Amino acid sequence: MEMIVTNPYDVDAGGWQGELELDYGAIAGKTVLQRSYHRAPLKVQRSLYPEGDRCCHTVMLHTAGGIVGGDRLATQIHLAPQSHALLTTAAATKLYRSNGPEAEHRITAQVEPGAVLEWLPQEAIAFNGANYRQTMAVDLEPGAIFAGWEITRFGRTARGEQFLTGMWRSHLELYQNGVPIWCDRQGLPGGMDTVTHPHSLNQQPIIGSFLWFGQPITPELLHTLRQLPPPPQGEFGLTTTQHHGLLARYRGASTTDVKQWFITLWQYLRQQQLNRPPLKLRIWG
Amino acid sequence: MTPTADPTALLRLLQLASPTLPIGAYSYSEGLETLAATGQLTNAADLHGWLIQQLQHGTIRIDGAVLLRAYAAAQGGDWEAVIQWNQWLSASRETAELRQSSQQMGQALLKLLGDLVTPPLPWPVAELTPCNGAIAFALAAWQWQLDPQTALLGYLQSWATNLISAGVKVIPLGQTAGQRLLWGLDPHLDQARQQISQLDDHNLNSCGWGLSLASMAHETQYSRLFRS
Numbered sequence: 001m002e003m004i005v006t007n008p009y010d011v012d013a014g015g016w017q018g019e020l021e022l023d024y025g026a027i028a029g030k031t032v033l034q035r036s037y038h039r040a041p042l043k044v045q046r047s048l049y050p051e052g053d054r055c056c057h058t059v060m061l062h063t064a065g066g067i068v069g070g071d072r073l074a075t076q077i078h079l080a081p082q083s084h085a086l087l088t089t090a091a092a093t094k095l096y097r098s099n100g101p102e103a104e105h106r107i108t109a110q111v112e113p114g115a116v117l118e119w120l121p122q123e124a125i126a127f128n129g130a131n132y133r134q135t136m137a138v139d140l141e142p143g144a145i146f147a148g149w150e151i152t153r154f155g156r157t158a159r160g161e162q163f164l165t166g167m168w169r170s171h172l173e174l175y176q177n178g179v180p181i182w183c184d185r186q187g188l189p190g191g192m193d194t195v196t197h198p199h200s201l202n203q204q205p206i207i208g209s210f211l212w213f214g215q216p217i218t219p220e221l222l223h224t225l226r227q228l229p230p231p232p233q234g235e236f237g238l239t240t241t242q243h244h245g246l247l248a249r250y251r252g253a254s255t256t257d258v259k260q261w262f263i264t265l266w267q268y269l270r271q272q273q274l275n276r277p278p279l280k281l282r283i284w285g
Numbered sequence: 286m287t288p289t290a291d292p293t294a295l296l297r298l299l300q301l302a303s304p305t306l307p308i309g310a311y312s313y314s315e316g317l318e319t320l321a322a323t324g325q326l327t328n329a330a331d332l333h334g335w336l337i338q339q340l341q342h343g344t345i346r347i348d349g350a351v352l353l354r355a356y357a358a359a360q361g362g363d364w365e366a367v368i369q370w371n372q373w374l375s376a377s378r379e380t381a382e383l384r385q386s387s388q389q390m391g392q393a394l395l396k397l398l399g400d401l402v403t404p405p406l407p408w409p410v411a412e413l414t415p416c417n418g419a420i421a422f423a424l425a426a427w428q429w430q431l432d433p434q435t436a437l438l439g440y441l442q443s444w445a446t447n448l449i450s451a452g453v454k455v456i457p458l459g460q461t462a463g464q465r466l467l468w469g470l471d472p473h474l475d476q477a478r479q480q481i482s483q484l485d486d487h488n489l490n491s492c493g494w495g496l497s498l499a500s501m502a503h504e505t506q507y508s509r510l511f512r513s
Contacts, residue, residue: 169488169490171490173376174376179372180372180373180376180377181376182376183373183376183377184377184379185347185377185489185490185491186490186491186492187342187488187490187491187492188342188492189342189492193338193341194342194492197334197338197495198320198325198335198495199334199335199338199339199342199343199493199494199495199496200338200342200492200493200494200495201494202494202495207494226505235498236498237497237498237501237502237504238501239379239380239381239382239500239501239504240381241381242375242376242384247379247380249494249497249498249501251494251495251498
């Protein structure tokens with residue numbers, strides 16, 4: 001593994017120019033992080049194998065404590081055929097208040113035939129006034145599987161903060177053969193109306209989405225997933241995407257609840273489609 | 286005296302935006318039935334507020350923006366771009382129900398257009414199947430030589446009319462209350478049209494968790510008037 005750090009804080013651009021490139025390969029049934037390049041403040045911990053060689057677990061870090069206006073972060077992930085990587089983050093990501101400039105994190109992933117990418121970061125906390133744009137584009141080749149979730153808290157609610165100014169955007173796009181099959185483009189402008197109205201946040205600070213895109217979700221499987229233990233509070237629902245992927249959404253007040261529900265769905269699907277016993281990472285709490 | 290600069294265009298817009306256009310728009314409530322059943326939509330003011338939020342932040346803006354793009358692409362003979370916008374719109378429908386309603390209306394309108402225009406059809410029907418409502422509306426507007434901004438306003442008005450009709454049934458409201466609601470939306474519809482025209486491609490995003498959740502819940506709602 002090479003490690004290069006070059007003057008990553010660009011004063012002229014007004015923020016960090018962080019980069020992460022992760023290249024996974026499968027060698028004799030073992031997934032290996034073959035190449036890793038990083039530029040601060042993005043970084044990864046050493047690979048872990050808590051469930052055997054097949055799946056490589058990678059914990060991503062943001063060493064500057066959070067994302068500020070003007071930051072330009074880029075993450076590129078490549079999975080060779082038959083490789084399997086699970087990516088998560090060491091802690092919640094803070095999206096700090098900006099005095100104007102937008103912070104951006106561009107994530108691209110290429111998942112080659114038969115490979116599995118699980119993108120399961122911990123929650124993000126958008127401070128009031130944050131101006132953040134995240135774009136994630138995933139190219140899924142035949143037989144590739146993608147699982148991903150995203151949990152966002154709007155405002156530091158413990159201190160009574162609401163997301164009254166700023167802009168949060170998160171775009172997730174999945175492609176097969178260059179054709180978009182899933183485009184989830186969320187954009188939430190801070191404001192009293194978006195915070196309170198039932199159309200947007202409905203006075204709930206937390207939203208979450210979980211997407212599973214693998215073998216088709218049959219009506220029977222969808223029915224079964226709907227019977228799994230739901231979050232004790234909050235609003236939530238399941239539906240299917242084009243080509244029979246699964247989408248779960250949550251709106252409520254508890255990151256613990258939403259994480260637990262997503263983990264329940266994820267464990268079930270993982271068992272069904274990847275033949276994996278239930279797993280819960282210690283890092284998720 | 287001429288009633289308008291282009292009477293034919295006006296008549297075609299009235300036909301295209303009419304609730305009697307047989308494309309099945311009346312069968313969908315876009316989550317309103319669930320919101321009414323769960324007590325989140327209880328009167329005309331609630332519905333007014335919901336529609337305004339949709340126009341300011343919701344997915345209807347994305348439909349409108351894609352309508353303008355499909356119109357411009359058709360005008361330039363760029364059918365590849367029309368096909369791509371249609372695929373993009375299909376991928377951006379948040380729930381199975383919303384995708385079904387968009388595609389069912391789009392398919393019905395595309396078929397109707399095929400029956401109305403003199404062959405051969407200028408657009409590639411097979412590659413546009415399934416066609417989303419906003420794309421079929423754009424093709425009709427272009428084919429019938431409507432001005433794109435007027436077409437967009439007509440699209441928003443017909444969307445609002447459909448949802449108000451749904452609201453009148455599920456809340457329920459009187460017919461006059463429904464008409465008063467539509468009357469009061471005029472400035473908001475035109476404001477939305479202007480904002481939609483300013484959207485650039487990389488800001489085509491929306492915020493409608495309430496709609497997404499209501500539509501998901503509607504897919505399993507026990508008793509319902511509207512399709513899922």
